[in-house]
Amino acid sequence: MDYRATETNGQATLFFAGELEMAVGERVGELLQQYGGRNQSVTVDFQGVSFVDSSGIGSLYFTTKELLASGKQVEIVNVREEILDILSVLGFTKALGITVGKVGETGFDAKQRDCI
Amino acid sequence: MIVCEQCPDNPDCCNCLLELRSGGSAQKVLPPRKVKVTELATMETSQAQLVAVSRTAIGLLSSTRQLLGRLEVELAFDFRIIGSGLQGINGVPYHVVDIEKVLRKEEVLERLLLEEFHTWHMSSELDPTDVLHNWKDRDDERGRLIKQELQKLSILRQIETIFLYLFDAGHLRPLGSNRADPDVEREMRRLVGEAIIHGSSLREQIVSQDGKKVFDMYASILPDQTCGIALIDVTTVIAEERKRKRREWENYRDILGVVTSGKLLLLSDEELFCLLREGHRSLAMDIQAPEDLALLRRSFKSTLEPLGFAATRLLHFLVAVNEAASNTLKHGSGGTIMLYIVPDQQLCRAVIHDQGQGILLEDLPRATLQQGFSTQNSLGAGFHVMLQYCDRIYLSSTAAGTKLILECVLTS
Numbered sequence: 001m002d003y004r005a006t007e008t009n010g011q012a013t014l015f016f017a018g019e020l021e022m023a024v025g026e027r028v029g030e031l032l033q034q035y036g037g038r039n040q041s042v043t044v045d046f047q048g049v050s051f052v053d054s055s056g057i058g059s060l061y062f063t064t065k066e067l068l069a070s071g072k073q074v075e076i077v078n079v080r081e082e083i084l085d086i087l088s089v090l091g092f093t094k095a096l097g098i099t100v101g102k103v104g105e106t107g108f109d110a111k112q113r114d115c116i
Numbered sequence: 117m118i119v120c121e122q123c124p125d126n127p128d129c130c131n132c133l134l135e136l137r138s139g140g141s142a143q144k145v146l147p148p149r150k151v152k153v154t155e156l157a158t159m160e161t162s163q164a165q166l167v168a169v170s171r172t173a174i175g176l177l178s179s180t181r182q183l184l185g186r187l188e189v190e191l192a193f194d195f196r197i198i199g200s201g202l203q204g205i206n207g208v209p210y211h212v213v214d215i216e217k218v219l220r221k222e223e224v225l226e227r228l229l230l231e232e233f234h235t236w237h238m239s240s241e242l243d244p245t246d247v248l249h250n251w252k253d254r255d256d257e258r259g260r261l262i263k264q265e266l267q268k269l270s271i272l273r274q275i276e277t278i279f280l281y282l283f284d285a286g287h288l289r290p291l292g293s294n295r296a297d298p299d300v301e302r303e304m305r306r307l308v309g310e311a312i313i314h315g316s317s318l319r320e321q322i323v324s325q326d327g328k329k330v331f332d333m334y335a336s337i338l339p340d341q342t343c344g345i346a347l348i349d350v351t352t353v354i355a356e357e358r359k360r361k362r363r364e365w366e367n368y369r370d371i372l373g374v375v376t377s378g379k380l381l382l383l384s385d386e387e388l389f390c391l392l393r394e395g396h397r398s399l400a401m402d403i404q405a406p407e408d409l410a411l412l413r414r415s416f417k418s419t420l421e422p423l424g425f426a427a428t429r430l431l432h433f434l435v436a437v438n439e440a441a442s443n444t445l446k447h448g449s450g451g452t453i454m455l456y457i458v459p460d461q462q463l464c465r466a467v468i469h470d471q472g473q474g475i476l477l478e479d480l481p482r483a484t485l486q487q488g489f490s491t492q493n494s495l496g497a498g499f500h501v502m503l504q505y506c507d508r509i510y511l512s513s514t515a516a517g518t519k520l521i522l523e524c525v526l527t528s
Contacts, residue, residue: 004315005220011381019410019413021406021409021410021438021442022409022442022445023405023406023407023409023410024418051434051435052435053435053438053439053442054442054501055406055442055446056499071350074135082431085428086432086435086501089497089500089501089504090497090500090501091497091500093128
């Protein structure tokens with residue numbers, strides 16, 4: 001799992017790539033907490049995500065919930081069709097009630113990524 | 117005479133059963149179960165395969181150790197057998213353990229029976245020495261008193277027949293008019309003989325010669341070296357308890373089957389074993405850490421891709437297998453994952469086996485059907501995903517662990 005982040009005027013964008021699974025789930029939640037804590041709005045870009053499971057997005061789910069409860073804005077964008085289907089079956093999108101956008105926006109830049 | 121280590125695959129082989137010397141009640145364990153064996157003299161432990169059982173003895177395969185002397189065999193944390201280990205057949209790593217007692221938590225009837233009877237046996241309320249004084253005149257009265265005391269034990273109210281005997285001066289005679297069959301009385305004499313040799317009270321479960329009755333037999337040594345014997349017919353109790361548990365299990369199986377439109381099926385271990393024999397194993401690996409999951413997915417993908425899986429369907433199956441595999445880490449210390457291909461039926465089956473504490477029968481509906489957010493690190497949606505992405509799920513869960521089979525048709 002790789003990631004890259006940008007921050008501009010209280011708006012952070014986290015670009016994730018690879019497999020969002022049990023081994024990296026907690027780290028993903030920590031990153032969202034870290035960037036969400038110091039920005040008013042966070043966009044999570046899923047274009048590079050090729051696999052998700054319930055353990056991998058569990059921490060992301062709970063952190064997103066906390067940020068929303070504290071008045072922050074969170075959106076998830078550029079989700080591949082097949083990954084969106086898995087998120088839907090997991091109940092992720094319905095339970096959070098947030099915008100989850102399909103692929104179509106700016107993608108992940110592999111050259112600038114860090115490894116989780 | 118050779119004991120085949122693949123005995124369950126050879127239906128004609130009965131050597132392991134014959135060695136138990138238990139008549140028709142002995143059964144093979146299909147599939148063989150891994151058990152922990154502790155030698156009570158040294159407290160050294162080892163692993164063995166439980167391959168045969170009867171009411172009075174079990175058969176173990178152990179190629180690493182000689183299982184002799186007094187042993188504790190741990191089938192599960194709350195299911196243990198204490199017994200004496202013997203070499204089953206010379207030259208073969210097969211050992212017979214004669215059961216002394218069975219320690220169970222959930223089998224309340226059996227547990228209570230033993231404990232309550234032990235309490236009675238040790239109690240001064242029924243000091244057996246009293247039976248010796250003027251017994252000729254007081255037989256009826258003593259018999260009545262003992263029965264009266266036994267009636268206080270609620271569990272024994274369910275028992276139809278109790279025989280009380282006294283062994284004195286080489287003669288075995290009943291207290292009262294009830295008399296057991298001659299073959300059972302022979303067993304009593306044998307047990308009394310062993311109790312006198314050991315100088316301690318003994319308990320044994322026996323089956324009548326026709327195989328239709330099961331008795332709990334207790335021989336209690338008295339201070340003057342005579343012996344009191346209680347023989348309790350537990351046939352009905354055992355049969356009723358088994359029927360009750362079986363009915364309960366069938367109810368859960370039916371409900372889960374109906375609610376999931378036949379997608380989730382509870383099966384016995386033996387049924388699961390037979391199911392897997394329909395296919396051939398293509399892959400097997402252990403999952404011990406979250407980092408193993410990626411390798412598992414890659415291995416499954418490279419094995420299944422050439423079989424003609426559509427990309428999305430393969431992804432969904434991998435997600436389901438991954439959820440089941442990660443469950444073994446969440447609820448235990450990992451497990452074993454295997455992949456079976458059944459070419460005749462154009463399907464594959466992933467087998468996920470862990471040796472955790474299992475899912476209690478009453479928790480099964482909630483564990484398998486309720487989609488919730490139960491922990492901080494997981495969405496608690498594992499079974500929901502499996503049900504959505506697999507064609508069928510077979511489940512067998514006991515205190516010794518859980519076996520889950522995820523089935524996916526290749527061509528749909």
